Each structure stands twice: as structure tokens, then as C-alpha cells.
Amino acid sequence: MPTPRLTSLLALGLSATLTTVMLPSSTAAPSPQPGGERADGRSFHRLATVPAYANTSKDQQSVAEISTVTADGNTVVYTDAASEGIGFVDITDPEHPAPDGFVEVPGEPTSVFATDDRLLVVVDTSESFTDPSGVVIVLDPQTREELGRLDLGGQPDSVDVTKGGERAFIAMENQRDEEAGDGGLPQEPAGDLAMIDLTQDVADLAVEHVDLTGLSGIDTPQDPEPEYVKISPDGSRVALTLQENNAVVILDAETGEVRNHFSAGSVALTGVDDEEDGDLRLDGSTEAAPREPDAIAWVDDEHVATANEGDWKGGTRGWTVFDAATGDVTWDAGTSFEDLAHRYGQYPEHRAGKKGTEPEGIAVATYDGTPYAFVGSERGNYVAVYDVSDPAQPVFTQLVPSTVGPEGILPIPSRDLLVISSEEDSAEDLVRGTIQVHRLQDGPAASPTLKSADARPADSGGREGAPITWSALGALSAVPGTDDEVYAAPDNFLSPSRIYTVDTASQREGGPATITDQLVLSKDGEPVGYDVEGLWADADGSFWLAVEGTAVKGGGSEGNRLVHVDAQGAVTEEVDLPVGVAAGLGGQGFEGVTGYGTGDDAVLYAAVQRASSTDPKGVTRIGRYTVATGRWEWFGYELESTETEGDWIGLSEITAVDEDTLAVIERDKLNGPDAKLKAVYAVDLPKRKGAKSDRARLPVLDKELAVDVLPQLRGLNGWTQEKLEGLTIAGNGHLYSVTDNDGVKDASGETVFLDLGSADEIFDLQDDRRGGPGRGRGPRAHVR
Template identity: 45%
Template sequence: MVRLCAGLAAFVVLLSAAPASASAPQRFQRFDTMPVFRNSSAAEHTAAEIAAATADGGLVVYTDSPARRIGFAKTAKAGKAGKALTPDGVLPMPGEPTSVDVVGGLALVAVNTSESHAEPSGVLVVVDLGRRAVVATHDLGGQPDSIDISKDGRYAAVAIENERDEDVAEGEIPQAPAGFLTIVDLVGRGPAAWQLRRVELTGLAQVAPTDPEPEYVSINGRDEVAVTLQENNHIAVVDLRSGRVVKHFSAGAATVAGVDTEDDGRISPTGTITAAREPDAVAWLDDRTLATADEGDHRGGSRTWTIFDAASGEVVRSSGNELDQIAIKQGQYPDGRSDNKGVEPEGLAVATFGRDRYAFVGLERANLVAVYDVNDPRKPRFLQALPTGAGPEGLLPIPATGTLVVSAEEDSAQDGLRSSLSGYRLTRKPLAVSLARNQGTPSIVSDGIGFGALSGLSGIPGNHRDVVSVTDAAYTPTRILTVDTLAAPARVREELTLTKAGEPVGYDGEGIAARRGGGYWIAAEGDGKQKPNLLVEVAADGAVVREVALPESVAKTATGNGFEGVTVLGGGRSEQVWLAVQREWKADTAGRAALARYTPATGEWAFAAYPLDAARPGTWIGLSEITAVDDRTVLVLERDNQRGDAAEVKKVYRVDLGGVTPVPASVVKPLVEKELAKDLLPELRAGGATAHDKPEGLAVIGDGRFKRLVGVVDNDGLDDAPGESVFLRLGRL
């Protein structure tokens, strides 16, 4: 059990003591993450994209386009002890499934069988879920994208996109053949006898009216289907009974201020954009009001979600810069997409849980789902943002089980980035209670300070509340962030930019140590070639005092795995600065990394060897952090380079340096002894999270018997990573 420091424990008690009531706010909390390769093999490329569930919520069906199949997962009902998403097999399809929905015991799967963009084709495959067998197949006459089934089970609507060829005319439309809408009459006949009706959507939009590309469909309680024509920046509403277009209107454009428009390594939301919305997903908030996720496509993308009056086509509300701000405050803003659609809202789903109605907006590039209270559909209220796997594509609310399932499609076995289904359960448990067990999200936020890539951590002498962290090369210039650890979630409350000769400067900051007399030491990692490893002395105001290089004989043996952590033992004339080198350098014995000691009073370097755990074939193990417990004892964070199911080593070892005499580079280094202090994997997987590959920061806070340990995860600035910023509360020492 994780024990809390007195301050945090009191904070949790205060929140827990609040009286429960019917009006107490609820929130969603992650309970499991299931990589979809568990339905096949870890070596296979898979991708969960769109998902649907049976009425009781016990079975989830998802599309797996790369593997040309659908997959199944079981999920526990509300109130049951078991909470895991369990793999439950796959079923081959005759092409690439693009969407799925469920009615009764049948799954309706839209499948793309196109030979080319110029000759699109597709089928509707009907699957008996009890027998896991195909019972009917219907020709759709084109390439399908989205499917939805009416609440009364009478109709299905399928968007036949007939997607353009991006390599023809730089993706400009029109490109024949045009897309259309298909209505499937489901009642009164067996699946094999279902009738399909075609609804033309040409001539509606001002943009390329001859070439509508229906993207997404959603049916309201009056059997009307809203259809987004994304590339045409248009929305149509069709009556399912008659097959008649009853309303259509342009999605329009939005001018949004306070967003980051430059891919420059700086999170700087000071720009303004004006762009066509070009909506992807659409959902009804009620029978008169619909909402869109404004992803953008060829020319557009306003970074917003928008609410429309379906009868008039008027905009009721635009979210403006809110989605970007949510990602910034949660440490998951994708700066690399600043010049192209930002967080990129793509998915949208709406559902009623009990007496409350929620809207879920998927942010494809931020790997977040923003949750809103839409009890008043014209005045949505932001509630929380849920971290997901990479590329959240499908959003599946399941009121029957009080859960939300999110399909994240990005998958790369080579990079350990796996497509997944993540489950979230509606709960009244206070967030602080969950955070105390490393289960709640978010675990760290800011009041608007852009952050991420937290690669080093340090306690502050004399401060029992705050820690400092440093950003790595994912962002520039380098900043020192002050984090309030007693807030729940932890809160980034100050930032300090490093300067050199009066100008902002950028390092690959991998470690930080706050000094007793003020100021900091920064461990800047080199690349083993042109960029040296540096120990950087920084004044309290962020000014670089000096850069200390390694002895030349040592520096020439460096590799691309350089300085990864720094800590300080003692102070004044007796101050010693210890650094951890991530992996073996050219002069090191296999399986041994170096601990380097620098003595500021004399300018001398000395070294000891650290014995790394054995790595399994195809992986490596290295050091990510070193932090002092007292003036002779340090904690060293040792990890492998794996995430998710493949992660095995994320451990904190205790090392007594009191009996170690480091030596100059020319002498064989003495080997330190290590003792296991804590295995971080249970903490990294708490609350159904996927184990992150890069826990990179540790800090000891407090003194005497009240010392406690905290940690952070480097989210790589969302570069080929899920990107969740994680703050770990690791208990007393």
C-alpha cells in the first residue's frame, strides 16, 4: 500500500469527508487498457479503430482494418468485481472493415473492398454474435466509411464516402465517382432480405457539389440522420423513412485566437487562425441540436468542436481555443502539430448515463478525450480530459455498464506503440483518493504553462512541498518547472527559462539538482559525436554560470546514451555532484554504466561503475535518474527501453556511496553495490494504465522520517508516444 505524507494525507481526508449526494459530480476513471494484439500475437500489426457494444455492454466489437477482420473483447458489467477488458477472438472480413454497429445479437460491419479509388466498392457484412458467423452480405455499391443504427432498430445508415485519391491533383475534389448515403431497412425480414436504399447528396455543398464525400453519420430519436461531408465542409440531415434531405448547411469557418501556430519546440498559444471547420464525426446532443468534431482535412481544421441548431444551421457554440488549452494544461499538447490542426479533434460521441448526458470529444494528436456535461445542449460544461493510447479513433459510451471504451489506432510493434482499447468507469470516488494510489488522471496539470517531456526531478533544500523538473530537447529553450506536489493533481506553477549571455538557451536537459545555497546543476545529454555531455551550473535566476565538460579522455569514449541524471551530496566546499550515465560507453565493461562525480571546489572528475540488470535479447537496460537521500546514499532509477506488456525493468535501487572511492578515468572503476528499493511497474500500471517506457525523474522531499519519494514520466513531447504526462506518488522512504 502506498503511504502518504502528512500533508497529502490530510488533503485526501478533507476531500473524502465531503458528504455524498445525488448531485455530487461524477467523473470517469480508467480501469484497464487492452492492447488488441492480445487477440493475435505481439508481432502482428493490428489497429482497433471503431467499436460497438451489445445492449448489455458485455461484448465489445471493434474493426481491425490492417488485419482485415473484426475483433472482440469482453467487459465486466457495472458493479462486478472484475473490471478487465478481456480479448475474445477475431473474425475475418472480406476486406478492410471501416465501421461497425450492433443491433440485437447482430453486428453490422461496413467493409471496404475497393480495387482503387476510381473503382470503389464495399459490402455490409452481418455477423451473428452468438455463433460468430456471417449470416448475410449486402453490396453497398461503393466504399463505406461510417455506420449508425437508429435507436428503435428500424434503420441503419451508411456513409458511402468513395474517398478521393490524395495523389491525384494534390487531393483536390471533385474526383469521380461521387459518394452517397445508403439506408438499410432492418425490420420485418431476416438479414439476408434487408432492403437498401440510396440517397444522393450531390448538388448540396458550395464546395465541389458534384463530389460529396460523406464521412460520418449519426441518427437522432426522430429517425433523422446527420451526415458530414467533410471535404465539402457541409452537413446534411436526411429523413430515414422517406430518404429525403430535409436540411443541409455549410459547416462554415471559425476564427480562433490564443493557439500555437508554429512547430518550433515552444508551446506558445499566441497566434490566431481562420479555417473551415471540415467536420469529421457528428453526434446529436438532442433531437434538434447536433455537434461536430472539426478535424479539418485538405484545407481546413479549426481545432474546435461546434454545436449547431439542426433546424436553422446556425452555430450555437464554438469551443474556440478550449481544446488546445485543455491539452496544454494537461501536459499533452502536440507542438509538432502546431502548424497543422493542433490537437485535431476527430471523434465525437454522446450518451446518457443515468440522469446525466455527456459528450466525448476525441483529440487525435493530443491522445486525449475531452468529457463534457451536455445536460443543457447549448451550454456544454467541460468536466475532464482522459488520456488514451496513441491516435484515439473510436469513442464508445456504454451506459449499461457505466463505462466508456476508447479505440486508439496507432500501432507499431517495433516501437512498442500498440493499438489498444482503453476502458473508463463512471465513479464518484474523489480524484485525490485515486491519485494517492497512482490510479487517477490527470496526475499533473498546470494553470496554462505548457509542459511535457519531464526528464529530471529534484527536491528543493528546505522546501517540503515543491520539486523542480527540467524539460529535455523536445522543447526549446530549456526551462526549469516548479511543481507543487501537495496539490492533487500535482500542479506546475512556475517556469524559469535558462539563459546564456542574456539569451534563451536550449539543452537536452535530462537531470536537475537544486543546490543548498540556491541555483541548480543541469545534466545535459550529448550525442557521442558533435554535441558533448555537459554539467551546466545555473544561477537561481536561470542564467548559465558555466558549462563543465568531461575530461577529454573520457569524453571521446561517449556514445549517444549520455548523461541522464544528476544529484548533489553536501554543500559549500564539500559539495559533490554525481551524474548517472545512461548506458555503457566504449571504455566500459559490458553490463556496467558509469557514475561520475564532479567536485566543484577542485574541478576534479572521478568515476565509479554501476552494475546494470541483465537485459533480455533485443532490449537494453540503462540508468535514467540519480537522486540523493542523504549525504552518502542515493537512489538510482534503472529501466529497460520497453513499454506496455513488454516492460520488465523499471526499478529504483539504493546505493551507498559512503564506502566508494571514485577514481580518475585512467584507472579501472570501482563497482558500487545496489539494493532494490522499489519496483515501479505496479505504480506505472495502476488504474489500468499501460506501463510507460520512460520513468525518468525521481525526487526526495522532506527530511527525517517524513521523507517521501515522487517521480515523473518523460512523455517524449508526444513524438511516437502516447504522451500522457505522469506524476507518481511513491510513498515514504
């Protein structure tokens, strides 16, 4: 339902009264169908991901910010401010897009727009904030030759062009210097709106400027600083955001005359995570803050929608639909946009104390008669899709994971395509700017692969409909006695530690698996946090955790241990890694635990991620711990080798297939197109004992490739994830794995939960020996 109305500016010359709206909960519609699809069974499927550096050089910073598409719908053109140019991607075959060239420009391009016969590139050439400058470069979209350029007389930001290509509008921001004074406004020179009549020959093109100073009711009328511009569907009006002034201006598209302007209003939220504290809790609140909208889109000829990113004094973690004539709020997302980040595990906790998910980009387009709004989260790395057939009640239909910083949102409804471009690029963090192509087609999308159900009110500050919060999963275990459930645990990204229950049944229907419950861990009656890297559920209801330690100055490690937890989540025992073994490790220790048997009769196996300094080169350890005796034995595991600089190979999970066979994840440290090794190996356990000390010679175990997981990771057509970290065999006999999304920090944030197939087939098990640890399987011969 619509939120309470904001008092707004109805006409020029009247002061705007800013009303604070308290938004305690979501005003959005219910969750989508499994997998995120429309009622007609269609959804946006990710087809391909192209790194921006494919048009420049892998060794240089290259980003993809704002994009456009040529008139034939076959070439995407995007701005690359880092490389000072525009890139081209051929999407004639959208499943196999190809880098198609790069054109340098004299500065940082801020926006681009393709018409039938021209390509307008808006470029910031400023050398200082006090002396801003910029140009529009006109290119031939076919030959890419420069036809001419116009001096804009200031620093530009966004550009839009009327449907018939007759007139262009450019938001001339003349942006503020955040280091000057308190970083706020006013800062001269003032920004304005530039207009260009495109019906003239290129040689005759001229720039007109619309003065926006003196608007009543905005914070700094002498410095409007416009941000984003969009033309109405009927072509009669232009909507313009004044982000730092928290206002929207509506102008006549023919004359440039201001028709009206209004405050975007202020919102206070309850039931959000508002504190950067290493936890995800929906019991916080934000004080009333101005929306400070960035991008704006027309929902129809009567309504505009804004992405309320915020700037130096605001941001409300959502998006809003306004009546364009009055400025009244038709609908506001409240906490619902932020809830999506929690539900799909992509909440940027490191931004909780600031502006959270920071919705920045927004676009609206009609596909097969249905208008959709696409809203991008700059910090959460996703685009949320809504059916906006009724502007007063948008219906969330799908979450589309992106790479880092999805700024450009380009609908191409004539081809049922959607292109998302991402502005963040860091080779050091293995995070690169990309262009991703999606298509609206039959069936549920393959991504996301995991989401959460609603939390109990007691776990969400009493708010009904709030999701179970989760992120950074790195450990899996079967749930003894069930077919389709597995347990999952996050690493030290979240504290206190918790164990989630995941229902995998919905994956068989094409939807994501679902987190249905959580158990918070405690020690001595207080919540406790561990760096949980491995998890094994005993049939007696208890859990064993593999906890990774930390490097000690001068060498060695501390904190690597096995932790025993009862069915209520209380710690009952901690078993430290033997001192001699710990002395040879650095910051990478335990990465998994598994077992067979139960209670005091249980035998555990723990994997060490990388080789110890005291062991043979390229050989890491697998430890066997007998619960009844407290005795450790050690085996060697020979790792694959790598010749890639800065890369390493290590183990990241272990699970028991039976008493004679283990399965481990072995992976490299690379992601995206560079990833080479993400695999499951079967490991034979010898009948003889292992080494009893760190100095004894390690018996090296035989191994055999069981599953190459890279094809399945790449088959999702996204940015191939680095951290394949969880593995287990569920009661239904299927092998499941999960990737650790690093809490969305310095990573794309997408979690991939995969059904790798039948364990019987993967490990060549006999029909009469099905079951598995915790499922009643007895001893058998190894897989060879």
C-alpha cells in the first residue's frame, strides 16, 4: 500500500515543507515465486559476462559505468572513466557477446547515448572543481569517427535524448569538492541543464543552458548541482534530480521551462542493520534522513521513480515512486530493498553504519506489455526487478546478482535483453568491472541459487516478514535422518557464529535452495564467535566445527581447533591442533571437518588448507581424530601445482563418503576467467595408521578427480567465484557445494549453492551400499 503522503512543492515560488515519514517495515509486495520469475513463468536469465578489460588491457584499470545500445540493438557502448574512453561490445549473439573495440576521449566520460545516426559521448575534462569543463563528442555509430564536438562550459554528468532523437538534455553537475570546507554546498559555479537541438547538422549544433538557481524550498538554491536526467515516455517533460539538494525538478522538454519542483522528502527506518559490528541484525533504526536521489526514471507519464542512494547527508536504502505533477509519494520501498540483500545473502555489512545497500541506478522499460523497474544496489551488487504495472504497488519479481558496483542498467526490450554494467575494478582484489547480458525467457533463472525464508520475529526485532540474515557460508554438513536438508555455517564474517538449516528441495523445481532456520552458538552462556571453516553434524544431535586459527608473529599459528557443540548450540569441548603441527602453519589452518560413527565412537577427519613449513613442499595434511581416545593421526595430501603468479592451491573442505573414502575440495585462489581449479577429489584412506606426530613421515594418500566443478560455476554465466568452500552428501544421496561470498566486501557477493549430482554416480558407489556417514552407511572398499 502507499506510504503516507509527503507535503510537497506544488508550484514554483512556494516553499517545500519537508515531512519525515516513519517506515517501520516493508511496503513492497510478497516474495517472488521460486527462482524469481513472473506469473507467466518467465524471468531474466544471465547469458554472459564480459570483463571491461577485454577492450583495453588486463593489466590496467577498466570499468563499465553508463551504457547505451545502438539503434539496431546489436552493440552496447559503455563509458570507461578509468581508461578515459568508451568501449563497445557486440551482442548480436547475446549468449556469446564479444569485445568490439575502444575509442579514447579527452577526459572521463560520464554518460553516452546512441541515436539512429549519432553517438553522443559526454566527457568531463575538468582540471579543478572551481573551473569545471566538459564536452560532447559526436561520433558516427558505425565508423566511430568523430563528427564534431561541443563545449559544454562545465562538468557534465547524465545525458538523455528524446525518443525520436530530436533533442538531448545533459545534467551539468559542476560537482562539489568533498575536501573543500565541510564538503557541503554551496560551491560555485552552479550547475544547470544543457539542451541541444539535434535536428541540426553537426556543424550547426549549439548548447543552450537552463538556469536552475533560485528554486525555492531547496537547501542551496544558488547551487542546485543536478545529477541525473530522464525524459518522459510521451517526450513532453524532463525529470532531473538535484541529489545534494534532495529535490526533483520537472521541466518542459520543448522550452526548458521549469514546470514544478519538489523535495524528495525524508525517511526514518526501523528494523534495519545500522551498525558495522560483524553481525547482521535487523533491530536497528535510522534517524530521519533526506532521500537524496541519484538516478531517476519515469514509471509512466504521471509517475517518476528515484533510487535513493544518498550523498553527504542522506540516503534511505530504498527507492520511491512520486506523482510527477504534485511530488506526493505514491509508494516507498521502506526496508524492503534492504531486506532483499539479507534474504539473498548480499548485505554489505561494512556499510551498515553508513548507507547500507545504496541504491544508485534505476531504469524502467516495458517487456511484452509489462512495465518493469530495475533498481541497482551499488554496495550489495544486485539489481532488483519489479513489476510496476500499478505504480502504487510495485511487485518484486526477481533479484539479479551482478558484479561489483552495478551502475549502468540498460533495458533492451526490443530484444528481451537487459544489460548491467559495473563500475568497480580492482585487479589486486580479483574484482573486475564487467558488462553482463541477461534475457527475459521461459523458466526460472539459474541464479540466485540460495535465499532465506522469513525469520522468527524474535530474531528480527519483532518485525513480521523480515528475512533470516546470512552471508559468507563456507561449511556444509548433512542433516542426519533427513533427505533434503543440509547444515551450513558462515566463517568469522558473522559473530556470534551460527548454524543454518538449508532445504534443498526447491532446487529440484528450478528455484533456489532455502535457508529455513538458524542456531546461534554460545559458550559459557554467552554468544560466541569462531572462524568456522568446517562443520559435521553427528547423529546424536551435536556438531563438530573446524575453526581456522591466525598467524602468530614470528611464525606458527594459534587458534586452530575442533570445537564440539551440543544440539542447543552450546560449546562443550575445544580440541586444539597439536602444538607441533600448529608451529608449521601460518594464517591458513583448518578448512574442514567430517566424520563417521557417533558420540564417543565417532572418528573425525580434518583438512588443513595449505602445506606446513615442516612438511614436504606441496603436501598438506589431513588429520584423523579419534574422539574416544583424543588421539591424532596424520596423512599427507599432495596438492596440484600452479604456475600463476600470486596464486596458490589448497584444500577448502572435506566430507566422508564412507569409512574408506573422503571427498575434498581442492581449489586455486583465482576467480573470473582466470580460475583454473575448482574440483572435488576422492581420497583413499589406507588401512594402516597415520603419522602420530608432526615430525613423523606422512603417508601420502591416493586421490582421484571426482568432479570438475568449474564447468558448473561457469555455466551460471557470471563472474566465476573463487571460494568453493562447502561440500557434503545429503540424505537424498546428492553431493552439494557452496561458495563463500566474503560478505560482499572486495567480492561480487554472489553465493553459489550447487547440486553436483548423485554421489553414487560421482564416487561409483554400489546400490547396496548407499547411505553415508550419519545416514547408516557401513564400511566398504575405496572408490578405486
